Amino acid sequence: MIILAFILTFLGFVQFAMAIDGHYQAVYGRCQKPGRRRYLFQAVACLHLLAALWVCTTTWQLSIAIIVWIGLIQLAAVLVAGLLTWRSSWYGALWRFGCLGRLCADQKHDINHTPSV
Secondary structure (H helix, E strand, O other), rough: HHHHHHHHHHHHHHHHHHHHHHHHHHHHHHOOOOOHHHHHHHHHHHHHHHHHHHHHHHHOOOOHHHHHHHHHHHHHHHHHHHHHOOOOOHHHHHHHHHHHHHHHHHOOOOOOOOOOO
């Protein structure tokens, strides 16, 4: 169950990162901004984190579950930051195929764009 909680937390932070203009532009190109989608990304990220907290509370007692959840949050944040810093192309692929990337793409976005960072 801890693996499920970690995956949910990690995907939540991937969603939070896409709400930031610079990270969105790294995936979709310099002229793009998340606009109103930012609120969708933040809402989905919050749902991921709450689902991870629920998984933790069903597995452990509340006091232990909160500590484990906070640890998972820290680990996921560091991994997403590292992914954005050193492997942004992997981050773009994860976003496109593992999160809302395909659902949020429209004609203005080049979904096959690979950032050259």
